[in-house]
Amino acid sequence: MSIASILENAPKLAREWAAEREDRQTRTEADPADYQRLQDLGIPLMAVPVEFGGTWENLAQSARPLCTMLRTLAAGDPSITLSSAMHQGVLGSWRIPTVPEPFNDAWQKQRKEVFQTVVDGAWWGTIVSEPGSGGDTGLTQSRCVPEAPGSLKYRISGQKHFGSGSGLTSFMTTRALAEGETTPDLFFLEVRNQPWDGSTGMRLSAPWRGHGMMSTNSHAFEFKDFPATRVAWPGHQAELMAANSGLGGMSFTSCIIGVVDAAMDYTRQRLKEGMSQGSALRAFVQVEWTMAEQEAFLIDQAWEGTLRSLEQGVIDRRIILMTKECVARLSESVLSRLCKLSGGTAYTWYSPLGAWFEDVRALGYLRPPWALAYDNLFNMGWQD
Numbered sequence: 001m002s003i004a005s006i007l008e009n010a011p012k013l014a015r016e017w018a019a020e021r022e023d024r025q026t027r028t029e030a031d032p033a034d035y036q037r038l039q040d041l042g043i044p045l046m047a048v049p050v051e052f053g054g055t056w057e058n059l060a061q062s063a064r065p066l067c068t069m070l071r072t073l074a075a076g077d078p079s080i081t082l083s084s085a086m087h088q089g090v091l092g093s094w095r096i097p098t099v100p101e102p103f104n105d106a107w108q109k110q111r112k113e114v115f116q117t118v119v120d121g122a123w124w125g126t127i128v129s130e131p132g133s134g135g136d137t138g139l140t141q142s143r144c145v146p147e148a149p150g151s152l153k154y155r156i157s158g159q160k161h162f163g164s165g166s167g168l169t170s171f172m173t174t175r176a177l178a179e180g181e182t183t184p185d186l187f188f189l190e191v192r193n194q195p196w197d198g199s200t201g202m203r204l205s206a207p208w209r210g211h212g213m214m215s216t217n218s219h220a221f222e223f224k225d226f227p228a229t230r231v232a233w234p235g236h237q238a239e240l241m242a243a244n245s246g247l248g249g250m251s252f253t254s255c256i257i258g259v260v261d262a263a264m265d266y267t268r269q270r271l272k273e274g275m276s277q278g279s280a281l282r283a284f285v286q287v288e289w290t291m292a293e294q295e296a297f298l299i300d301q302a303w304e305g306t307l308r309s310l311e312q313g314v315i316d317r318r319i320i321l322m323t324k325e326c327v328a329r330l331s332e333s334v335l336s337r338l339c340k341l342s343g344g345t346a347y348t349w350y351s352p353l354g355a356w357f358e359d360v361r362a363l364g365y366l367r368p369p370w371a372l373a374y375d376n377l378f379n380m381g382w383q384d
């Protein structure tokens with residue numbers, strides 16, 4: 001597999017999914033066949049460094065292809081694309097080439113094992129959020145107890161939700177408090193072939209019932225003494241998460257922009273059809289469409305500008321978070337306008353606009369959610 005072949009074949013898959021849009025927009029569960037299609041294209045390997053058999057080179061060279069792929073596929077099916085984007089984000093931690101002694105030997109062994117699971121066909125995801133935390137992982141209450149002194153093998157207990165890709169992923173990363181510690185650390189769980197009845201420590205507490213992104217399988221679970229593996233550089237989750245350099249936020253943003261692209265193309269075609277039949281567009285429709293075009297233009301410029309910064313080696317968490325929040329706000333506005341100018345059909349399932357409107361609202365709730373994101377933006381804006 002190569003980046004070029006992935007980017008060449010992604011539009012074809014997006015068109016196939018788009019042709020099934022009426023059915024896909026009413027699905028409430030993910031289809032494993034979709035993950036297999038992504039697997040066939042080689043998309044999971046985009047998160048794996050070249051030295052381990054993947055296509056990832058570095059942030060400057062790999063960020064744009066990854067975000068372009070997500071933007072393209074989301075125009076066909078945003079739910080499955082967003083769910084699969086978690087895989088690309090969580091593996092960034094293990095792309096750190098070396099860590100300080102005395103952890104480096106264990107780190108090298110673990111990162112090799114992690115990336116080998118992907119080469120062997122595994123999908124990774126995340127189940128970090130907890131009820132009542134407001135998306136702040138610093139407020140994590142889940143506990144992990146070591147199986148033996150000095151071991152990386154633990155047992156986790158606690159409640160988690162928003163486990164996107166549940167049932168499709170083989171591994172999920174999470175945060176928990178190790179016994180005797182006060183700061184949550186990074187762990188991962190092997191969840192493939194696990195029953196959800198609690199018999200092995202993993203119980204489905206609430207299946208996903210989203211107004212938007214309906215088939216992401218973002219289920220909630222309760223864990224009780226479930227096996228967990230701690231990262232081989234314990235106590236350094238901040239550095240491990242920073243290794244992703246904000247690419248997670250750009251991945252989520254790219255998925256939502258793909259929905260905006262599809263909605264604008266859809267509405268433009270409908271307006272053209274009306275004008276070709278001699279129907280004059282009312283002033284309200286003309287204004288709303290022009291405003292939607294302006295906002296879509298700003299969305300595209302924000303996406304392009306941020307990717308150029310990454311390509312130039314400029315890694316600024318505030319820029320990436322600012323882009324995410326600007327796109328979240330503008331995307332809701334664009335879809336609101338398109339729904340208004342399309343009239344009552346926006347309320348029907350034979351128009352995709354209503355579903356797309358709910359889909360784009362997801363970006364504001366994705367990590368970090370609105371309240372935490374604006375706290376961070378305000379605080380970072382006053383730093384020298």
